């Protein structure tokens with residue numbers, strides 16, 4: 001008889017999940033009972049029904065496999081009747097969201113997203129509810145309380161978990177279903193996009209490079225791009241998921257996806273380049289010697305949505321996070337669509353998607369998505385772009401430049417100051433807050449300030465309000481300076497400054513953003529006193 005044991009644990013008062021679940025150094029998760037304690041708290045608060053199916057999988061980083069096996073043992077010990085897991089314990093975050101929506105009552109996703117992995121990297125765990133989306137804050141608060149109070153967790157000794165063998169297994173009366181992590185997701189993509197048109201595009205010699213950054217999207221991209229769409233072998237690079245992501249930082253941006261950027265800006269650049277992050281929910285889109293900002297990407301997907309079969313009936317509305325540029329607002333206005341501005345973090349889109357108020361949404365931080373799942377989705381965005389390129393028969397650059405000519409251009413940049421001492425970062429924010437009342441009506445960088453405030457979101461679906469979501473300086477001409485503290489960093493504080501200005505065109509559409517925004521950047525530094533207060537002469541990362 002397999003043994004269900006109550007294992008004594010000491011409470012872990014630090015197990016308070018952030019916006020993306022519980023994310024900590026791998027070594028912290030290796031503390032005895034640390035993972036188990038949190039999983040027990042999750043399962044207790046989730047209180048799944050007696051016919052529940054729990055979906056489990058992660059991005060393949062160091063500890064993924066062991067943690068997956070532990071969760072399966074604990075699910076059996078806690079009387080959960082069915083667990084569905086991706087083969088090898090693997091599932092991209094969007095694929096997990098899809099499986100939860102298809103088959104699950106909830107799911108546990110193992111990932112620290114774009115943070116480096118490995119023994120010295122980060123690990124993470126989060127719970128998604130039956131709609132496929134991250135659990136709400138009320139849930140995670142309960143989990144934190146429970147995790148800080150537990151004295152034991154339940155564990156079932158069922159021996160080796162057959163994670164690599166696809167099919168149904170009986171584990172002490174619990175059914176474990178090991179599934180192909182890619183199949184259901186690939187079918188979903190085929191239902192949304194014009195695969196025949198994209199196949200024709202590739203057959204005509206269209207060249208693409210997809211950088212999976214040694215992370216989870218490798219198997220997904222290889223199956224969909226190379227096998228189903230006929231892209232040339234070798235289109236997907238760094239396509240085998242590695243526990244430490246090859247020592248890299250699996251974040252698809254101009255800094256970390258350097259191999260890809262070098263190739264796309266080089267002499268024999270392919271037509272199209274894309275990358276995704278550690279867990280597959282972020283995306284970066286590149287044309288030949290051309291970078292598409294995520295904010296523009298969202299606007300362009302919205303403007304061209306009906307070209308994709310999954311959206312051919314039109315879209316209900318759009319949403320963007322507050323610091324994301326207002327490019328999509330222009331499209332929404334022209335198309336008479338509702339447009340929502342939410343706080344940073346994917347969870348705020350969930351209510352709008354569930355209520356059918358929006359179809360597309362996105363963030364400046366390389367996150368784009370739709371109502372097909374309840375997470376952002378990297379490969380989905382890439383396929384959407386391929387669909388648009390195939391349909392418009394234009395290059396990425398032509399598509400973007402035509403978009404600017406039609407809607408105007410929102411110049412945009414984000415400057416990050418990473419690992420700033422927490423009190424210095426708090427001091428910067430307070431210093432800006434102290435000036436808010438006196439800023440309105442004054443002139444800065446040759447523009448008139450309309451208002452300065454602290455963004456509060458009122459959720460139009462459930463009426464809840466979320467305060468302190470970023471400090472805004474809004475100008476009469478639509479320009480904006482925004483300051484916020486990151487909620488996902490694991491060391492010190494990360495201060496983000498977002499700067500935007502709008503040019504209606506046709507003149508001035510082709511400037512380099514850092515040049516176009518230089519005086520606003522200077523103004524943002526002067527108001528905040530970042531250099532003197534943090535001792536930083538320059539940002540760590542400029543996007």
Ligand code: G1P
Pocket residue numbers: 020113321344345346363364365367485486487488489496
């Ligand atoms: C960052 C991004 C945010 C995104 C989150 C999770 O959060 O800015 O848009 O939703 O990662 O991927 P931040 O560190 O700014 O709190």
Ligand code: ZN
Pocket residue numbers: 112113114277278279280281282
């Ligand atoms: Zn991610």
